[in-house]
Amino acid sequence: MANSWLFLCLAAITCLAGLTWLALAMxxxxxxxxxxxxxxxxxxxxxxxxxxxxxxxxxxxxMADRPSMAVLVWLMLLAALAPSIGMILAWRPQLLRVFWP
Known part of the structure; x- marks a missing residue:
């Protein structure tokens, strides 16, 4: 469990990328x-x-934590990053070109 912070950081980055790609599909x-x-x-x-x-x-x-905590963390990542993508799209949409140049 010493690398759990690394897995959580990677989870946040991949969640951000996934939500951005889903938004760009529209x-x-x-x-x-x-x-x-x-x-x-x-x-x-x-x-x-x-x-x-x-x-x-x-x-x-x-991979970072036990299943009951992992589901909670993943749902909280979704709940935090989805509005973040919405705010970026509202104010600075050109920042999202990094995900699909």
Whole structure:
């Protein structure tokens, strides 16, 4: 359990990436992030990456702690990061280009 903080940090990063990819799979969010250039939006690839990122973050939470705590931590990550992505999309959407340049 000495590396549990590392697993939790990786879980937060993959959860953030997964939620961002799921948001970018939607047309309005894609347009707000890529407003000055118009690359093709690979919606199916973004959805697949998004769900894979969320699944990986859940697995990393389970590797970090016992199952009852891992479910709670994963749900709290979702609850904290989903509004964060929404706020980034509202105020600085160009910051999310890092996830799909």
């Amino acid at each position: 047309e309005p969010h894609w347009k707000s992030v890529h407003q000055d250039r118009k690359p093709e939006r690979p919606a199916q690839v973004l959805r697949t990456l998004g769900w894979a990122g969320l699944s990986l973050s859940a697995v990393l939470c389970f």
